Amino acid sequence: MIPAAFDYYRPTKMDDVIALLKEHGDDARVMAGGHSLIPMMKLRMAEIPHLIDLQAIDGLNEISIKDGQITIGAMVTQHDLINHAGLEAAAPILREAALQIADPQVRYMGTVGGNVANGDPGNDMPGLMQCLDATFALVGPGGERSVAARDFYEAAYMTAREDEEVLTSVSIPVPQGGYAYEKQKRKIGDYATAAAAVQIVKEDGKCTAASIAMTNLSDTPIYSADAGAALVGTAVDAAALTAAKAAMLGDIDPTEDNRGPVAFKKHVAGVILARAIERAWSRA
Amino acid sequence: MKDEVESRDDRVANLKGMGCSRKRVEDARFTQGKGNYVDDIKLDGMLFGDFVRSPYAHARVTNIDTEEALKVPGVLAVLTAADLEPLGLHWMPTLAGDKQMVLADGKVLFQGQEVAFVVAEDRFAAADGIEAVEVDYEELPVIVDPFEALKTDVVLREDLVAQDGSIPDGAHGPRTHPNHIFTWEAGEKEATQQVLDNAEVLVEESMYYHRTHPCPLETCGCVASMDKVNGKLTLWGTFQAPHAIRTVVSLISGIEEHNIRVVSPDIGGGFGNKVGAYPGYVCSVVASIVTGKPVKWIEDRMDNLMTTAFARDYHMTGKISATKEGKITGLHCHVTADHGGFDACADPTKFPAGFMNICTGSYDIPTAFLEVDGVYTNKAPGGVSYRCSFRVTEAVYFIERMVEVLAIELGMDAAELRRINFIKKEQFPYKAALGWEYDSGDYHTAWDKALTSVDYDGLRAEQAQRVEDFKAGKTRKLMGVGLSFFTEIVGAGPVKNCDILGLGMFDSCEIRIHPTGSAIARLGTISQGQGHATTFAQILASEIGLPADSITIEEGDTDTAPYGLGTYGSRSTPVAGAATAMAGRKIRAKAQMIAAYLLEVHDNDVEFDVDRFVVKGAPEKFKTMKEIAFAAYNQAIPGIEPGLEAVSYYDPPNMTYPFGAYVCVMDIDVDTGVPEIRRFYALDDCGTRINPMIIEGQVHGGLTEALAVALGQEIAYDDMGNVKTGTLMDFFLPTAWEVPNYETDHTVTPSPHHPIGAKGVGESPHVGGVPCFSNAVHDAFRAFGLRQTNMPHDHWRIWKTANELGLHD
Numbered sequence A: 001m002i003p004a005a006f007d008y009y010r011p012t013k014m015d016d017v018i019a020l021l022k023e024h025g026d027d028a029r030v031m032a033g034g035h036s037l038i039p040m041m042k043l044r045m046a047e048i049p050h051l052i053d054l055q056a057i058d059g060l061n062e063i064s065i066k067d068g069q070i071t072i073g074a075m076v077t078q079h080d081l082i083n084h085a086g087l088e089a090a091a092p093i094l095r096e097a098a099l100q101i102a103d104p105q106v107r108y109m110g111t112v113g114g115n116v117a118n119g120d121p122g123n124d125m126p127g128l129m130q131c132l133d134a135t136f137a138l139v140g141p142g143g144e145r146s147v148a149a150r151d152f153y154e155a156a157y158m159t160a161r162e163d164e165e166v167l168t169s170v171s172i173p174v175p176q177g178g179y180a181y182e183k184q185k186r187k188i189g190d191y192a193t194a195a196a197a198v199q200i201v202k203e204d205g206k207c208t209a210a211s212i213a214m215t216n217l218s219d220t221p222i223y224s225a226d227a228g229a230a231l232v233g234t235a236v237d238a239a240a241l242t243a244a245k246a247a248m249l250g251d252i253d254p255t256e257d258n259r260g261p262v263a264f265k266k267h268v269a270g271v272i273l274a275r276a277i278e279r280a281w282s283r284a
Numbered sequence B: 001m002k003d004e005v006e007s008r009d010d011r012v013a014n015l016k017g018m019g020c021s022r023k024r025v026e027d028a029r030f031t032q033g034k035g036n037y038v039d040d041i042k043l044d045g046m047l048f049g050d051f052v053r054s055p056y057a058h059a060r061v062t063n064i065d066t067e068e069a070l071k072v073p074g075v076l077a078v079l080t081a082a083d084l085e086p087l088g089l090h091w092m093p094t095l096a097g098d099k100q101m102v103l104a105d106g107k108v109l110f111q112g113q114e115v116a117f118v119v120a121e122d123r124f125a126a127a128d129g130i131e132a133v134e135v136d137y138e139e140l141p142v143i144v145d146p147f148e149a150l151k152t153d154v155v156l157r158e159d160l161v162a163q164d165g166s167i168p169d170g171a172h173g174p175r176t177h178p179n180h181i182f183t184w185e186a187g188e189k190e191a192t193q194q195v196l197d198n199a200e201v202l203v204e205e206s207m208y209y210h211r212t213h214p215c216p217l218e219t220c221g222c223v224a225s226m227d228k229v230n231g232k233l234t235l236w237g238t239f240q241a242p243h244a245i246r247t248v249v250s251l252i253s254g255i256e257e258h259n260i261r262v263v264s265p266d267i268g269g270g271f272g273n274k275v276g277a278y279p280g281y282v283c284s285v286v287a288s289i290v291t292g293k294p295v296k297w298i299e300d301r302m303d304n305l306m307t308t309a310f311a312r313d314y315h316m317t318g319k320i321s322a323t324k325e326g327k328i329t330g331l332h333c334h335v336t337a338d339h340g341g342f343d344a345c346a347d348p349t350k351f352p353a354g355f356m357n358i359c360t361g362s363y364d365i366p367t368a369f370l371e372v373d374g375v376y377t378n379k380a381p382g383g384v385s386y387r388c389s390f391r392v393t394e395a396v397y398f399i400e401r402m403v404e405v406l407a408i409e410l411g412m413d414a415a416e417l418r419r420i421n422f423i424k425k426e427q428f429p430y431k432a433a434l435g436w437e438y439d440s441g442d443y444h445t446a447w448d449k450a451l452t453s454v455d456y457d458g459l460r461a462e463q464a465q466r467v468e469d470f471k472a473g474k475t476r477k478l479m480g481v482g483l484s485f486f487t488e489i490v491g492a493g494p495v496k497n498c499d500i501l502g503l504g505m506f507d508s509c510e511i512r513i514h515p516t517g518s519a520i521a522r523l524g525t526i527s528q529g530q531g532h533a534t535t536f537a538q539i540l541a542s543e544i545g546l547p548a549d550s551i552t553i554e555e556g557d558t559d560t561a562p563y564g565l566g567t568y569g570s571r572s573t574p575v576a577g578a579a580t581a582m583a584g585r586k587i588r589a590k591a592q593m594i595a596a597y598l599l600e601v602h603d604n605d606v607e608f609d610v611d612r613f614v615v616k617g618a619p620e621k622f623k624t625m626k627e628i629a630f631a632a633y634n635q636a637i638p639g640i641e642p643g644l645e646a647v648s649y650y651d652p653p654n655m656t657y658p659f660g661a662y663v664c665v666m667d668i669d670v671d672t673g674v675p676e677i678r679r680f681y682a683l684d685d686c687g688t689r690i691n692p693m694i695i696e697g698q699v700h701g702g703l704t705e706a707l708a709v710a711l712g713q714e715i716a717y718d719d720m721g722n723v724k725t726g727t728l729m730d731f732f733l734p735t736a737w738e739v740p741n742y743e744t745d746h747t748v749t750p751s752p753h754h755p756i757g758a759k760g761v762g763e764s765p766h767v768g769g770v771p772c773f774s775n776a777v778h779d780a781f782r783a784f785g786l787r788q789t790n791m792p793h794d795h796w797r798i799w800k801t802a803n804e805l806g807l808h809d
């Protein structure tokens, strides 16, 4: 498990990163925590002749919460997320989800930016960010632009990010109501068999808004608007749960792998979603 | 003087001898990262070799082009079968009497098979060189199912078919099909058939014990260094049997045995994975001879999982008969054993299915018959790991499932069914229907202690309530109570029936006492984490009266250690531990003569007392072992040679038969298939207990392996022979997170024939643990009609069981 030879760069300015990306095109890749990229290189599933480390770039490590908006720098680690008191108060679902990613060692290195930019359907943060209606800020040769998380994912490892663009931060409107991140996995450090991110608003015993996204059940994360809609206006009773599950099942498209066959995954997706909704509702 | 004020208890405590939980002397270096593993060895000018491996499970190799690889900077040579053939080293003998390709000789038989060996200045250049070797493959039909292998006309091993198409006998007798390796039988066929035909109750069940792998933290590897000046080959490696490796290397290379030094440094877990001889060893030796430089070869994790010794892969069908009251009358077992592309098990020669004939278990079964068919398939060879060549884990799983199935058929409680069929204490030594003579046991006492400790009746009541609640829609979790009672057979073994490649399975210990009363002892075994340096010193401390802290234990260097067959199959304590005690007694016998001389009495007038010889009836007159040691070297004693040394080669009269009673309480989420272990109780009887703390550690480790195997760990293949579980993402290696809290307990039934009564414990928890976890899963669904579902019980398979029982409707 030794990667092919590569040149290593550690620029200190974003301009230099963009210049390198422009120069080498598809032969270059940025590296954040390296905990998705390096395993791929070691397996020689990715050959990256020019590896650009983002660790020395300033200004990508900040977390800010103001005016109802949370902004998380791309290089904020999963460990930072878990240990940020302000975030725990403002968006506890981030912590609940991050604690279910990998293990402490991986979380010390793995970043939010890497997790959402990677494009692996197994990553937990893309679905989470879709649930929270996050926006990703990208910078490239043509300047800055932003893309909604719900529009970002095209297929496995295919995203709206251009090759020469770098993801700099993730912005989230401070979430309202109850939350839950529910994940079934085979063991510590495993990607989800099925995972659900749920954020629910309750007023006078009725659901007034609900956002639902699923992980590792298609070749992209699945934001299921219909599943959320099925809860709105209800008291989140058994019938509403059934309707939400049915709507979600209409949106996912799991494939068989070592975690199990399709029928199993669909069944578990429904169970996990119901549990997430129930927990979120109880906290709403 | 200090000695005079010390109480006898103090003197015993000072020795840190048998029975005390002495801290492991190994841990100071392991916990500080100061161990010395084979990959830590760095020699001047050392090169690195690595393999081009086959991506196909069955293919002809039509051409190997090394030209581009040789252009890669740092690559020095690429070895292929054509280079090894003139030396006769393109194939090598396996420990099971078969032979195995070292490098692909015209074809490959499993994914990951070694095709070419790239030798380079470092491992990075070797990795690039591997990418640049071009191999042309012509794919052949792949056979991964052993039942299909026995029907198909696809021949895997053309080398084992005669020119006229006939099938010559194999190492273990006649073969019935080109892909058939052997048939092995034990017991009485007709008599068993008769019993089954006339039975009041008869059940039949089939089960598959899936293929898995022990995945030691340290993978396999070696460093070969041929000194061309003095003609001496030194081979460091992850060898569980260094002396056997030396003999094998000598036999296949023609280098005289005194010119080969094999060294096992610290080993990071073995579990049988490091018993056999691998192509990497042969290629490293050849590469060192060719280049005149040391050559290192180290597997990566995927190499290790995909190609080196696996475990299990046994398809077992059983028939068990009983009276209506539940007394078992007969047992029949048939196994189709998947050995992969070569038969590379490490069984004693006369036991091609290991000790599978221990499959009557802990029960008094008067009549039984066992039949095993070994089969070639397009999977990796091995079958050595996790107690695998000895097949005791398979045997115990088989009988512990059959007993459960019989309990279901009889509508009986499975604990009670076991109780009425246990071999009784007074029946030992007990001659089992399939040939073994169990040396000792007290099963009823152990069983009662276990059931009482867990409040078995209370658990059953709770379980019944749970079933009611489930049916009433109050819960979606079922509760399983897993039982297992196992009898191990360890300490291979008596030379009269146990040898590997003709090497008798004795073991050895050599002791030198130094003049100032400390000592070094060397053994033919090699620790891979078991703590030999700690426990063997404790045995000696008790035997020779010198403190364990003053005794160095050394193993693994064939230039210094006495010949022995190594460490696997829980044999170190039963065999080398016995040799240690016997050698210690020789020391003591000489010490007694010296003491008598020094005390000016007759030899028979002194007796051993903890750390000294005392004059009988006059305890104030004594000589400590320390004083005796000094005298042995510094005083001319008439009629006694100077020095204090001894060696013992121990050929055990019988195996030892540890046993144990395990109970697992599990809750199963019917909707997700997720099992949760609420409680695990393990009672082990390994005879005399040398170091209770180490026993407990061994039990924790073995149970964790058992949990892994039962609940998810497997080497799975797809129809094309691709390994689906070749990385730790899919291969289940439990961490502290997945592991429950284990409760350990014990009874002590010493082995009557072992010098200190010890029986071995290293593998007991694996052997007994797997059926216990599996039975818990089965038991959870018993009330809903489940009889048998195969391991590994991972989430989706448990879910499927629930689904098929209609529990999701």
Ligand SMILES: Cc1cc2nc3c(=O)[nH]c(=O)nc-3n(C[C@H](O)[C@H](O)[C@H](O)COP(=O)(O)OP(=O)(O)OC[C@H]3O[C@@H](n4cnc5c(N)ncnc54)[C@H](O)[C@@H]3O)c2cc1C
Pocket (backbone or CB within 6 Å): A029, A030, A031, A032, A033, A034, A035, A036, A037, A038, A039, A054, A074, A100, A101, A102, A103, A106, A109, A110, A111, A112, A113, A114, A115, A117, A118, A122, A123, A124, A125, A161, A165, A166, A167, A168, A189, A190, A191, A192
């Ligand atoms: C054992 C193990 C278990 C794991 N389990 C989980 C899990 O359960 N759930 C989960 O979600 N993840 C899991 N991961 C993945 C882990 O969370 C990774 O850290 C994460 O997916 C990627 O983050 P990173 O910072 O390491 O990115 P890297 O590996 O450095 O990069 C990943 C990809 O994103 C690109 N990239 C990174 N940063 C940027 C950026 N700022 N702009 C543009 N592109 C960028 C890289 O070029 C690369 O293609 C696991 C990893 C391991 C090793």
